Amino acid sequence: xxxxxxxxxxxxxxxxxxxxxxxxxxxxxxxxxxxxxxxxxxxxxxxxxxxxxxxxxxxxxxxxxxxxxxxxxxxxxxxxxxxxxxxxxxxxxxxxxxxxxxxxxxxxxxxxxxxxxxxxxxxxxxxxxxxxxxxxxxxxxxxxxxxxxxxxxxxxxxxxxxxxxxxxxxxxxxxxxxxxxxxxxxxxxxxxxxxxxxxxxxxxxxxxxxxxxxxxxxxxxxxxxxxxxxxxxxxxxxxxxxxxxxxxxxxxxxxxxxxxxxxxxxxxxxxxxxxxxxxxxxxxxxxxxxxxxx
Ligand SMILES: [Zn+2]
Numbered sequence: 544x545x546x547x548x549x550x551x552x553x554x555x556x557x558x559x560x561x562x563x564x565x566x567x568x569x570x571x572x573x574x575x576x577x578x579x580x581x582x583x584x585x586x587x588x589x590x591x592x593x594x595x596x597x598x599x600x601x602x603x604x605x606x607x608x609x610x611x612x613x614x615x616x617x618x619x620x621x622x623x624x625x626x627x628x629x630x631x632x633x634x635x636x637x638x639x640x641x642x643x644x645x646x647x648x649x650x651x652x653x654x655x656x657x658x659x660x661x662x663x664x665x666x667x668x669x670x671x672x673x674x675x676x677x678x679x680x681x682x683x684x685x686x687x688x689x690x691x692x693x694x695x696x697x698x699x700x701x702x703x704x705x706x707x708x709x710x711x712x713x714x715x716x717x718x719x720x721x722x723x724x725x726x727x728x729x730x731x732x733x734x735x736x737x738x739x740x741x742x743x744x745x746x747x748x749x750x751x752x753x754x755x756x757x758x759x760x761x762x763x764x765x766x767x768x769x770x771x772x773x774x775x776x777x778x779x780x781x782x783x784x785x786x787x788x789x790x791x792x793x794x795x796x797x798x799x800x801x802x803x804x805x806x807x808x809x810x811x812x813x814x815x816x817x818x819x820x821x822x823x824x825x826x827x828x829x830x831x832x833x834x835x836x837x
Contacts, residue, residue, distance in 0.1 A: 552608060552624065552625060552626055552726045552727070553608065553624050553628075553629070553779075554608055554724065554725060554726040554728060554729050555605070555607070555608065555692075555693065555694070555724035555725065555729070555764055555767075555768070556729070556764060556767035556768045556770075556771045556783070557771055557779050557783060558605045558608055558609070558610050558624075559605055559768050559771065559772065560768065560771035560772045560773075560774060560779055561603075561610055561630050561779070562603040562604050562605050562610060562611070563603075563772045563773075564632065564772075564774075565600070565603040565612065565630075565632070565661075566602060566603045568632060568659070569600045569603075569632075569655060569659070569661075570600055570601065570602060570603075571599060571600065572599065572600050572655040572656055572657055572659070573597055573598060573599045573600075573655065573656040574595045574596055574597065574598055574599075574600070574614065574653060574654070574655060574656075575596070575654040575655055575656045575660075576596065576652075576653075576654040577592040577593075577595040577596065577620075577651070577652075577653050577654075577676075578592070578641060578642045578651065578652040578653075578654075579592055579644075579650070579651055579674075580642040580643065580644050580645065580646065580647070580649050580650060580651065580652065581644075581645070581649075581650035581651070581665070581670060581672070582644060582645075583670060584650035584651055584663070584665070584670070584672050584673065584674050585651065585674050585675075585676070586673050586674065586675050587675045587676050587677060587682075590618065590676055590678070591676075592676065594618060594676065595614060595618060595620065595653075595676065598614035598615045598616055598618055599614065599615045600612060600613070600614060600655070601613045601614060601615055606621070606680055606683075606686045606689060606692075606723065607685075607686070607689045607692065607719055607723030607724050608623065608624075608719070608723070608724060608726065609621055609622065609623050609680075609683065609685065609686055610622045610623075610624070610630070611680060617678050617679075618676065618677075618678060619675075619676070619677055619678070619679075619680060620653070620674065620675070620676055621674070621675045621676075621677060621680060621683050621686070622651075622663055622672070622673070622674045622675075623672065623673045623674075623685060624663070624665075624672060625665065625671040625672045625673065626667075626669070626671065627665050627666040627667045627669070627672075628650070628663065628664065628665045628671075628672035629663075629664050629665075629666075630661055630662070630663055630664075631661060631662045631664055632659070632660075632661045633659060633660055633661060633662065634658075634659050635658045635659060636652075636654065636658070636660065648664040648665055648666050649662045649663070649664050650662075650663050650664060650665050650670075650672050650674070651663040651674050673685075685719070688719070688720050689719055689720065689723040690704060690718075690719065690720050690721045690722050690723050691704065691722065691723065692722075692723050692724055693722040693723060693724040693725055693760060693764065694724065694761065694764055694765070696722075698753075698754065698757045701722075701757050701760070702753045702757070704721050704722055705721070705722075705745050705748070705753070705756070706745055706746055706748070706753075707721070708721045708745060709744070709745055709746050710744070710745060711741065711742045711743065711744060711745075712734065712739060712740075712741060712742075712743045712744070712745055712748070712756070713730055713731075713734065713741035713742065713814055715745050716730045716733065716734070716760075717730045724764070725760070725764070727790070727812055727814070728783070728787065728790040728791070729763060729764060729767065729790075730814075731787075731789050731790035731814055731815050731816065732763050732786075732787060732788060732789065732790055733756070733759045733760050733763045733764075734756075734759075734816065734821060735788055735789045735797075735799075735816060735817055735820060735821060736759035736762065736763055736788075737752070737755040737756045737758070737759035737760075738755065738820050738821055739752060739755070739756060739821060740816070740821050740822045740827070741807070741814050741816055741821070741827070742827060766786070767783070767786055770786055771783070789804050789815045789816055789817055790815050791815065792804045792815060793805065793806040793813075793815055797817035797819065797820060799817070799820055800817065800819045800820055802817050802818055802819035802820070802824075803818075804816070804817055805817075805818060805826055805827070805829075806829070807827050807828075807829045808829055
């Protein structure tokens with residue numbers, strides 16, 4: 544549970560790694576059964592889950608933080624794992640019995656024709672994992688609104704997207720309509736690598752700062768993808784954790800300069816940063832904390 548809160552939504556590198564894992568394990572296999580245990584997790588009703596049966600998995604990919612499994616006949620199972628969701632691949636299932644609706648963390652189970660398959664699970668009580676069975680990815684509302692994939696852009700297009708949305712860079716970088724793929728954890732890492740304050744305003748970034756932001760974004764994400772791909776799905780979260788320099792490291796020393804990592808808390812999230820590396824040594828105001836102190 545704490546893990547889900549700390550590591551948050553799987554972002555571009557983890558979803559990319561899950562897609563790579565499924566491509567390697569499951570491509571060519573046919574769907575034997577698609578069971579939906581959490582009724583609210585499946586957001587589409589036409590085509591029904593039974594439409595997936597007998598179709599072969601042709602590939603797996605990603606739209607921003609959405610995972611896509613492509614089945615023959617242009618059918619796609621698209622999943623947004625949300626905060627506490629995950630995909631568990633299984634070599635085999637202990638029983639052939641159908642899942643009991645509403646019981647336990649398993650939202651969706653996909654059985655393949657060789658006895659293997661995977662479960663989409665969600666821990667905790669706030670159920671927001673979302674699955675869609677569609678013939679066109681654009682039918683998924685969150686995908687229709689996505690901006691270009693953050694790793695697909697050349698420097699100039701990247702700068703235009705970022706400057707096109709006025710606001711604090713932390714919020715703009717994680718806005719999926721501006722750029723698809725980056726969430727709370729990797730935006731902390733990117734801004735630390737770029738030596739930028741999370742509260743820097745996008746329309747005031749200099750050319751040099753923008754160039755640093757672009758480089759930091761590419762390096763941080765491609766490095767995380769390289770470390771994640773090839774990991775077993777179960778080990779991905781550990782891999783993400785081991786690669787983080789500031790995110791979820793409040794109170795620990797910055798690996799670059801040794802200063803103490805600080806955080807700013809919001810209603811349902813927090814950001815971490817290094818004052819020496821990112822804000823000229825000045826701590827950012829934490830509204831929640833200053834309220835408590837007063
Ligand atoms: Zn530092």
